[in-house]
Amino acid sequence: MTTEQDARLKLIQAWEHLVLTRTRDLCANCGSNVQVRARMVVPESLGGNLHPENGVALCRSCRVISSIHQEPETNSKTPISFWMSRAQSLQMNEHLEAGVGYRTQSALVRHLVQQYVADPESFQDLIELAEEDVAEVKWNLWVDSALYTRFKNLLQETSGLSVRAALCGMLRIYASALNTLNQKESEHVGTSSNTTP
Ligand SMILES: [Zn+2]
Numbered sequence: 001m002t003t004e005q006d007a008r009l010k011l012i013q014a015w016e017h018l019v020l021t022r023t024r025d026l027c028a029n030c031g032s033n034v035q036v037r038a039r040m041v042v043p044e045s046l047g048g049n050l051h052p053e054n055g056v057a058l059c060r061s062c063r064v065i066s067s068i069h070q071e072p073e074t075n076s077k078t079p080i081s082f083w084m085s086r087a088q089s090l091q092m093n094e095h096l097e098a099g100v101g102y103r104t105q106s107a108l109v110r111h112l113v114q115q116y117v118a119d120p121e122s123f124q125d126l127i128e129l130a131e132e133d134v135a136e137v138k139w140n141l142w143v144d145s146a147l148y149t150r151f152k153n154l155l156q157e158t159s160g161l162s163v164r165a166a167l168c169g170m171l172r173i174y175a176s177a178l179n180t181l182n183q184k185e186s187e188h189v190g191t192s193s194n195t196t197p
Contacts, residue, residue: 123173
């Protein structure tokens with residue numbers, strides 16, 4: 001590691017420490033303490049800096065779901081299609097219809113591709129979960145071309161996974177993050193309706 005990289009790493013660590021201290025190591029969105037990390041609200045590519053005010057503490061589930069890190073899209077789009085099992089497609093469509101976050105298959109997959117490129121660490125167990133599911137249902141959509149190229153290169157460099165296996169795995173991670181957050185919501189409802197003195 002060069003001195004410059006080393007100095008930058010120290011800056012980032014100091015910044016993360018400030019952000020996490022402010023939230024007492026708890027996720028600012030759901031209060032979880034699972035794999036909480038500091039993330040920039042405005043990414044550096046859009047002029048964000050390492051100011052504590054530009055930091056938010058997020059647990060793993062909230063990092064996968066959150067829409068921070070979104071970069072402006074270019075005009076050029078690449079159509080992609082990939083196969084998955086009927087069960088997985090039904091499960092994802094139920095989430096989309098329930099209106100939690102994303103409404104369309106395209107919007108959800110674009111979000112996941114962006115999250116992966118911006119924050120691969122949130123998908124650290126992707127290799128275990130990435131499987132080419134049974135080919136029963138095909139999703140057709142389009143993603144930003146520049147982003148898609150970065151996604152494919154990153155997959156090749158880090159895991160050697162195919163795009164289809166990776167996307168199926170990322171959808172599983174997203175669904176389980178949503179379930180984790182939904183469980184937390186119902187726990188909160190349970191606590192607040194508990195009238196024990
Ligand atoms: Zn959270």
